[in-house]
Amino acid sequence: MTAVGIELAPNPLSVGMARTVAPEPCAFVIFGASGDLTSRKLLPALYALWHHLLLPARFAVVGVSRGDLSDAAFRDKARAAVAEFGRVKPDGASWNAFAECLSYVGGDFDDPNTFERLGEHLKKADSERGTAGNRVYYLAVPPSVFPPLIKKLGQAGMVEHGERPYTRVVIEKPFGRDLKTARALNVELAQTLVEDQVFRMDHYLGKETVQNLFVFRFANSLFEPVWNRNFVDHVQITVAEPIGVEGRGAFYEEAGALRDIVQNHMMQLLSLVAMEPPGRFTANEVRDEKVKLLRSVHIPTAEEVDRMAVRGQYGSGAIAGEEVPGYRQEPGVAQDSPVETYAALRLEIDNWRWAGVPFYLRAGKRLPKRVSEIAVQFRSVPHLPFAERAAQAEACVLVLRIQPDEGISLRFNAKVPGFRVALQSVKMDFRYGTSFGSEPPEAYERLIVDCMIGDPTLFARADEVEAAWTLMDPILAAWAAHRPADFPNYESGTWGPAAAAKLFGREARAWRRP
Amino acid sequence: MSSAADVLRTEDVPLDAIEPALRALWRSLSAGAPAEGRPAITRVITMNLVVLAGTEADAEHALELSGRLAERHPSRVILVRSRSGPEKVSAHISILCHPSDGGRQLCSEQIQLVTAGKTALRIAQHVAPLFVADVPVVLWLPRHPLLLPVDEDLLAMADRIVVDARSFPETEAALDRMTSWLESRREVVDLAWLRLERWRALTAQFFESADSRHDLDVLEEVEVRYRTSREGSPEGRVEALYFLSWLASRLGGRWEHGAVRSAGVDRFGALRPNHTRVEMSLVAVARTEGACGDLAGVTLVADGGRCRYEIARVEELEVAEVVVQAPRAGPAPVRVGFPTSHPLELLSLALSGMPSDPLYAQVLRGARALAEGR
Numbered sequence: 001m002t003a004v005g006i007e008l009a010p011n012p013l014s015v016g017m018a019r020t021v022a023p024e025p026c027a028f029v030i031f032g033a034s035g036d037l038t039s040r041k042l043l044p045a046l047y048a049l050w051h052h053l054l055l056p057a058r059f060a061v062v063g064v065s066r067g068d069l070s071d072a073a074f075r076d077k078a079r080a081a082v083a084e085f086g087r088v089k090p091d092g093a094s095w096n097a098f099a100e101c102l103s104y105v106g107g108d109f110d111d112p113n114t115f116e117r118l119g120e121h122l123k124k125a126d127s128e129r130g131t132a133g134n135r136v137y138y139l140a141v142p143p144s145v146f147p148p149l150i151k152k153l154g155q156a157g158m159v160e161h162g163e164r165p166y167t168r169v170v171i172e173k174p175f176g177r178d179l180k181t182a183r184a185l186n187v188e189l190a191q192t193l194v195e196d197q198v199f200r201m202d203h204y205l206g207k208e209t210v211q212n213l214f215v216f217r218f219a220n221s222l223f224e225p226v227w228n229r230n231f232v233d234h235v236q237i238t239v240a241e242p243i244g245v246e247g248r249g250a251f252y253e254e255a256g257a258l259r260d261i262v263q264n265h266m267m268q269l270l271s272l273v274a275m276e277p278p279g280r281f282t283a284n285e286v287r288d289e290k291v292k293l294l295r296s297v298h299i300p301t302a303e304e305v306d307r308m309a310v311r312g313q314y315g316s317g318a319i320a321g322e323e324v325p326g327y328r329q330e331p332g333v334a335q336d337s338p339v340e341t342y343a344a345l346r347l348e349i350d351n352w353r354w355a356g357v358p359f360y361l362r363a364g365k366r367l368p369k370r371v372s373e374i375a376v377q378f379r380s381v382p383h384l385p386f387a388e389r390a391a392q393a394e395a396c397v398l399v400l401r402i403q404p405d406e407g408i409s410l411r412f413n414a415k416v417p418g419f420r421v422a423l424q425s426v427k428m429d430f431r432y433g434t435s436f437g438s439e440p441p442e443a444y445e446r447l448i449v450d451c452m453i454g455d456p457t458l459f460a461r462a463d464e465v466e467a468a469w470t471l472m473d474p475i476l477a478a479w480a481a482h483r484p485a486d487f488p489n490y491e492s493g494t495w496g497p498a499a500a501a502k503l504f505g506r507e508a509r510a511w512r513r514p
Numbered sequence: 515m516s517s518a519a520d521v522l523r524t525e526d527v528p529l530d531a532i533e534p535a536l537r538a539l540w541r542s543l544s545a546g547a548p549a550e551g552r553p554a555i556t557r558v559i560t561m562n563l564v565v566l567a568g569t570e571a572d573a574e575h576a577l578e579l580s581g582r583l584a585e586r587h588p589s590r591v592i593l594v595r596s597r598s599g600p601e602k603v604s605a606h607i608s609i610l611c612h613p614s615d616g617g618r619q620l621c622s623e624q625i626q627l628v629t630a631g632k633t634a635l636r637i638a639q640h641v642a643p644l645f646v647a648d649v650p651v652v653l654w655l656p657r658h659p660l661l662l663p664v665d666e667d668l669l670a671m672a673d674r675i676v677v678d679a680r681s682f683p684e685t686e687a688a689l690d691r692m693t694s695w696l697e698s699r700r701e702v703v704d705l706a707w708l709r710l711e712r713w714r715a716l717t718a719q720f721f722e723s724a725d726s727r728h729d730l731d732v733l734e735e736v737e738v739r740y741r742t743s744r745e746g747s748p749e750g751r752v753e754a755l756y757f758l759s760w761l762a763s764r765l766g767g768r769w770e771h772g773a774v775r776s777a778g779v780d781r782f783g784a785l786r787p788n789h790t791r792v793e794m795s796l797v798a799v800a801r802t803e804g805a806c807g808d809l810a811g812v813t814l815v816a817d818g819g820r821c822r823y824e825i826a827r828v829e830e831l832e833v834a835e836v837v838v839q840a841p842r843a844g845p846a847p848v849r850v851g852f853p854t855s856h857p858l859e860l861l862s863l864a865l866s867g868m869p870s871d872p873l874y875a876q877v878l879r880g881a882r883a884l885a886e887g888r
Contacts, residue, residue: 011727012764013718016873022715024723050851053715056722057836057850093832094851101848129848130838132723164724433614435560436866 023452025058026166027122027131031149032140033063033074033104037172041203042140043078044086045444050098051088054449058130063104064118074104087442101129109141109149115156122158133165136451139172146171147188154192161194170199170451173264174255175460178476179469186462199451200460204265206443206450208432209406211458213272213374214281216400216408223398224277226378228353233395236360236375236512237269240367242319244492245341249332257311257343258472258479261363265372267294267468268460269402270359273374274349283457287464294467296351305478310500312342313484314366317492324366324492338483341365342496345475346503360503362511366492371514372402386421394425397512407431529603532625532644536607543609543621555611555619558588561652561865562645564672566637566664567595568657573626576656580624582858585612587865588622590646594629594637601631603640638667650674652865658682669700676864678705679752688752689882696875703864706752707874709855711863713757713809713825716836716850720814720823726840729816729823736761736794739810741801752881753809754796758782759880760873765792782884808854827852 014022028046030038049055063074079099082090090098105121107114125131137153139146150169153159159167169189176182189198204210217224226232239261245252252260271290278285300308315326327333327341342364349359378396386393397411409429416422432440450458489497495511504510527535543555563580567573573595580591604627611621627640645651653672655664658681669675675695682688695702721730740754766787774781780796799810811826821840828835834852 009727011718011721012730012766013714013721013761015764016871017711017715017718022719022722025719053712053850056719057716057848058719058838059848091851091853093853097833097849097851132725134723433620 022054023056023449024134024164024166025056025130025132026134026136026452027060027062027125027129028136028138028448028452029062029064029118029122030138030140031064031109031145034065034067034069034077035140037140038063039077039081040085041442041444042138042448043081044088045442045448047078047082047086047090047095047098048088048442049445049449050101051091051094054445055452058132059101060122060125060129060131061102062118062121062125063102064109064114065104065106066108068106069104071103075099075102078102109145109152112152112156115152115158119156119158135159135165135167136170136448137168138170143171143174143176143185146185150189150192159192159197161197166197166454168197168199168451168454169193170201172201174259175200175264175465176469177254177259179466179473182465182469186466189462195462196454196456198462199447199456200462200465201447202264202268202460203443203447204268204402205458205460206445206447207402207406208440208446209400209402210269210272211446213269213400214286217273218277227376229355229357231378232357233377233379234358234360234509235273236377237266237273237362237373238375238512238514239266239269239363239372240495240514241365241370242367242493243370244314244324244327244366245330245333247331249330251332252341253333253337253339256339257341257363257365258475262343262345262361263468263472264460266361266363267471269372269374270294270297270347270361271464273376273400274354274359276353281457283455286457287461291461291464291467293349293351294464294471296349296354297471298348298350299471300474302474302478305475307505308346308503309475309478310342310344310497310503311340311479311484312344312364312490312497312500313337313339313487314341314364314490314492315488317366317494319366319368319493326488326492327365328488338479338487340479340484342367342490342500344496344500344503347471358507360509360511362496362500364490364496367495368493369514370404373514374400374402375512375514376400377509386423393423399514405431406433407435526604526606529605529627529640532605532607536609536623536625539607539609553613553617553619555621556614558620558622559590559646559649560587561589561650563587563589563591563652563654563865564641564668565591565593565654565656566668567593570595572656576654577624577626579858579861581610583862583865584610584622585620586862588620589652589865590622590644591624592627592641592644593624594627594641597628597630599630602628603630604628638665638671641668642671645671652676654861654864656681658688669695669698672700674701674703674864676703676705676861680706682752685752685755686882686885689755689878689885692878693882696878702874702878703871704874704878705857705860705864707756707877708860708863710753710757710760710809712834712852713812714760716825716834717761717812717814717823720838726821726823726838729821729840730765731788732790732817733765733792733814734790734818735813735815736792737797737811737813738795739797739799739812741808741810742798743801751796751798751885755881755884756877757809757812758794758796759877759884762792762794763873763876763880829854 030042032038046061079090079095105118107117122135126133139149141149159169176185217227271293275289275293278289313327317324328335328337344362347359347361376398380395384393393413399409401407407430409427411425411427413423414426416424447458489499500511525535540557565576565580567576573593576593606626608624609621610624611619614620625644629637650673651671652674653668654676677692679688692702692704721727736758738754738757740751762784778798782794784792784794786792809827814823824837826835832851832853833849835847835849837847
């Protein structure tokens with residue numbers, strides 16, 4: 001093994017390519033190869049990368065799962081998955097070449113023989129496909145399987161720490177279900193892996209629009225000077241979806257909106273929109289700033305939770321003209337379930353930039369539409385010199401649309417044409433779909449390549465995960481201590497429980513209608 | 515990729531009435547959309563795309579391509595075609611729309627100018643008033659510019675010039691012309707250079723791993739094979755010259771001696787800063803099918819012949835075989851998909867918002883020096 005810490009000079013031939021750093025040859029091992037995540041996200045992303053030549057030619061994908069499957073059958077399943085879910089559909093030549101990369105190892109994850117056979121299989125891939133001993137292990141398995149699986153890999157000597165060949169492990173959220181279990185998971189991971197081998201995937205960070213937050217904030221002189229308590233009245237972050245639990249009732253009963261969305265995706269959005277500018281755009285400097293921000297958020301006391309957090313659960317209703325059942329009528333859900341399908345928070349950040357500026361966050365299922373956005377509402381002007389219809393001057397709002405219809409809009413006041421001075425709010429709109437010709441890569445594509453080149457900037461670090469759970473823990477504890485008496489408290493197809501409005505108190509603010 | 519746009523409205527207008535006519539068209543389309551049961555329309559213009567068409571066939575082809583491009587690159591397309599006849603300029607305007615998310619239609623514009631007689635010599639004056647402000651001007655020359663009425667005024671207006679060196683009858687002429695544009699501080703995008711993206715990516719990949727990176731320092735031979743209609747012909751060499759020039763520039767090479775040509779092979783030598791010599795050769799391969807100028811294969815040999823890296827394109831299968839013969843590498847060839855670049859994809863790439871490519875300027879100058887045997 002090459003000694004750790006030797007810096008390899010940049011490849012001069014990669015300069016000016018679509019990616020300055022291209023992945024080295026490697027074997028990409030998917031644990032949970034027969035699962036939903038593999039079919040819907042991983043294989044389509046890998047194929048799209050392959051098709052666009054963003055993967056090395058010397059590459060192998062090894063699927064590992066419990067069932068027995070021949071390589072040919074795995075390739076057939078992969079092709080069907082890419083055809084159904086991929087943005088790049090399998091075409092003859094490109095697919096045939098990709099299919100040659102695919103192979104399968106069946107076996108139980110509890111069985112040491114599985115790892116022995118996998119080890120032999122990977123050595124064969126090294127010699128036949130030139131994968132050079134580099135490994136990415138993607139754990140597309142339930143979180144409870146992470147620790148024992150990683151332990152088995154360690155016992156089999158398959159996760160040695162080194163720069164070349166490298167071994168990296170990707171795990172997906174949830175990273176624990178509270179601070180205690182998140183810490184325990186981090187400790188267990190650290191027994192086998194070092195932190196720079198662990199890539200905690202939150203696919204939100206792979207979205208172009210989320211990454212554009214960095215550029216928007218730190219590459220435009222227009223906005224950063226007003227990005228503070230002197231100019232910003234408040235910020236609203238919304239992650240809404242019209243779907244219910246989609247057959248995952250049993251999973252959702254263990255999660256809830258706070259754990260499923262707020263602790264991870266929304267904390268990422270919050271930290272990106274509110275963090276201080278990093279000195280350089282490096283993994284640790286960016287993540288240091290995110291952690292600093294999360295640690296600056298006021299941690300609610302048990303008494304404060306009721307004033308700064310609202311939970312909800314959807315009842316039956318209508319979405320897009322179709323009748324839909326309530327959460328408690330979903331398969332796998334208890335008839336008296338106290339699990340929240342909606343969560344709204346009012347957070348305050350105790351630092352110089354944001355003191356006194358509330359951040360309102362809400363996430364929910366069975367809301368009227370699918371939308372993820374960050375809305376920054378600016379303060380109203382201190383004085384309006386137009387006597388007539390002055391009351392109609394609305395505050396300026398900048399909306400960063402994460403999905404769908406990705407883009408940025410700015411709402412401001414304009415004079416209505418005519419003899420009188422009448423004001424009307426108008427919108428300037430930037431849309432990714434129309435301003436840039438090329439189709440952006442899917443979040444998984446971006447993050448898979450980042451992992452292969454060893455760039456963890458867009459992955460969560462252990463301390464970042466713990467900082468986010470630190471904020472959630474008092475809310476989870478307070479909610480666990482008091483069963484909700486009013487569930488279900490919002491109809492499907494509405495914007496959540498009426499009680500969410502109480503987060504604004506007596507302030508002249510309201511939830512946006514995205 | 516992109517589908518053809520719907521042409522919503524089109525009409526002939528006098529040259530001095532283009533802007534008011536377009537405004538009127540937009541107004542009537544916006545007002546009429548709900549009543550006619552059509553989705554609301556949004557005008558999107560991200561660039562002025564000026565296309566000089568040499569022939570009627572070029573014009574039709576350019577119109578078709580730009581219509582398809584409108585979805586990815588909504589623009590004000592100004593297509594200029596010249597005809598014989600009495601001195602006259604006529605104009606024809608169209609609005610093109612594509613459906614988009616959210617039930618809207620995104621629409622852009624096409625203006626066709628037909629010039630005849632001496633008016634064909636004053637294209638810059640005709641198009642300048644038509645540019646939409648604050649968006650770039652891209653000049654696309656689908657044919658060899660010596661056959662088009664390209665003048666300095668028109669070039670001076672362009673933020674970017676898009677050409678295809680393959681459309682030039684001679685490699686040297688293409689490289690000369692593009693070098694002169696670059697020297698006049700113009701941004702040039704050559705589709706022939708963009709076609710090499712996959713070749714460059716695959717070649718770079720050979721040396722991504724620590725095991726092989728050292729081989730770049732001890733590279734000794736490079737052979738680039740390109741397709742031509744007959745062996746020994748200079749036709750279609752431009753991509754091969756670009757490739758060699760790119761490799762030499764990345765390796766920090768200085769040409770040591772000029773080209774020596776024999777039996778369809780051009781040989782060049784380069785001396786690198788580490789005082790090692792790289793022998794490079796261009797080999798013309800008789801074309802069986804596909805376009806001339808496409809590369810057929812690349813071979814790199816390093817370290818006294820102990821390491822050999824090869825990419826061989828199997829055109830009919832649209833794949834490339836990648837072979838590494840090195841002490842630590844797997845011996846078996848692996849295949850990667852290698853489809854023929856579609857003109858629409860290349861053009862879309864050429865129009866994309868990427869900043870100018872400083873590497874290309876270096877490669878172009880190197881290729882010109884190679885072509886001249888310097």
